[in-house]
Amino acid sequence: MTPTVSAEGLSLHYGGTRALDDVSLRLTRGVTGLLGPNGAGKTTLLRVLATAVPADRGAFTVLGNDPGTARGRQEVRRRLGYLPQTPGFHPDFTAFEFVDYVAILKELTDRGARHREVRRVLDEVDLGDVRGKRIKKLSGGMRQRVALAAALVGDPGFLVLDEPTVGLDPEQRMRFRELIARAGEGRTVLLSTHQTEDVAMLCHRVVVMAGGRIRFDGTPAELTAVAAGRVWNSTDRDPGAKAGWRTGTGSFRNVGHPPAGADLTDPTLEDGYLLTLDDAGVEVAAA
Numbered sequence: 001m002t003p004t005v006s007a008e009g010l011s012l013h014y015g016g017t018r019a020l021d022d023v024s025l026r027l028t029r030g031v032t033g034l035l036g037p038n039g040a041g042k043t044t045l046l047r048v049l050a051t052a053v054p055a056d057r058g059a060f061t062v063l064g065n066d067p068g069t070a071r072g073r074q075e076v077r078r079r080l081g082y083l084p085q086t087p088g089f090h091p092d093f094t095a096f097e098f099v100d101y102v103a104i105l106k107e108l109t110d111r112g113a114r115h116r117e118v119r120r121v122l123d124e125v126d127l128g129d130v131r132g133k134r135i136k137k138l139s140g141g142m143r144q145r146v147a148l149a150a151a152l153v154g155d156p157g158f159l160v161l162d163e164p165t166v167g168l169d170p171e172q173r174m175r176f177r178e179l180i181a182r183a184g185e186g187r188t189v190l191l192s193t194h195q196t197e198d199v200a201m202l203c204h205r206v207v208v209m210a211g212g213r214i215r216f217d218g219t220p221a222e223l224t225a226v227a228a229g230r231v232w233n234s235t236d237r238d239p240g241a242k243a244g245w246r247t248g249t250g251s252f253r254n255v256g257h258p259p260a261g262a263d264l265t266d267p268t269l270e271d272g273y274l275l276t277l278d279d280a281g282v283e284v285a286a287a
């Protein structure tokens with residue numbers, strides 16, 4: 001399959017901080033999860049791919065367009081939907097007005113066609129009924145759906161979502177996941193998240209970043225398999241554990257280097273993620 005996004009050697013420094021360090025990746029259709037601790041470089045990568053900031057080094061294409069040229073950049077922006085970490089709503093706008101404003105920025109000049117498109121994307125995120133409500137009157141989950149609707153204007157082939165499930169309660173998060181899954185059916189979605197459950201439930205592929213670099217790139221099952229044979233139960237905290245916590249049953253669940261004869265248990269994606277960070281030299285806090 002031809003990749004939607006193809007990036008080679010992306011690097012970006014902020015003063016002495018290497019926010020991106022030689023990042024190469026290919027993204028194909030479906031939802032790819034981007035996991036990493038705070039400061040890993042996730043937002044920076046998304047902003048570079050969304051053409052919001054240029055990389056210092058490296059190159060990438062989106063749907064065959066090179067954003068290194070003015071014309072290519074314009075094409076990329078036309079085919080891209082971006083939900084940033086802080087969507088920058090004007091709280092007095094209604095949901096319709098906000099999405100319409102974004103549609104104007106996306107150069108949908110014909111008023112009638114634009115308004116049809118605004119109604120279409122608001123329906124797609126199940127907000128057709130509240131499109132006339134002011135954003136400040138909407139719940140956090142609804143606001144995130146307004147932001148997703150704005151990102152979906154123009155039916156982009158590449159959708160970039162920066163931590164969209166942050167701050168949502170479990171029910172809202174589940175609802176939002178359904179919408180992301182729907183959005184990923186016909187297009188390429190890159191989803192930055194701190195939630196390993198988002199990845200387990202939604203993603204066909206997962207990329208783990210830390211310190212500006214890619215530490216893992218594979219399927220969720222492969223990330224889980226990183227922890228195969230490295231998770232065990234014990235009655236007390238185990239000194240060989242990189243992380244360990246007392247579970248509801250009273251025993252400890254440990255992740256790390258099990259002692260001989262340890263009571264091994266099945267790993268989760270989160271275990272694989274923690275050990276990937278540990279293997280990369282990122283401190284994993286023991287509970």
Ligand SMILES: Nc1ncnc2c1ncn2[C@@H]1O[C@H](COP(=O)(O)OP(=O)(O)OP(=O)(O)O)[C@@H](O)[C@H]1O
Pocket residue numbers: 014017018019036037038039040041042043044045
């Ligand atoms: N505009 C900026 N100016 C200076 N440093 C920055 C800027 N943006 C990011 N950084 C630094 O670059 C590094 C990567 O930050 P980035 O926001 O990309 O990480 P992140 O993985 O998205 O983190 P989080 O999960 O907390 O959002 C961090 O050390 C951060 O402090």
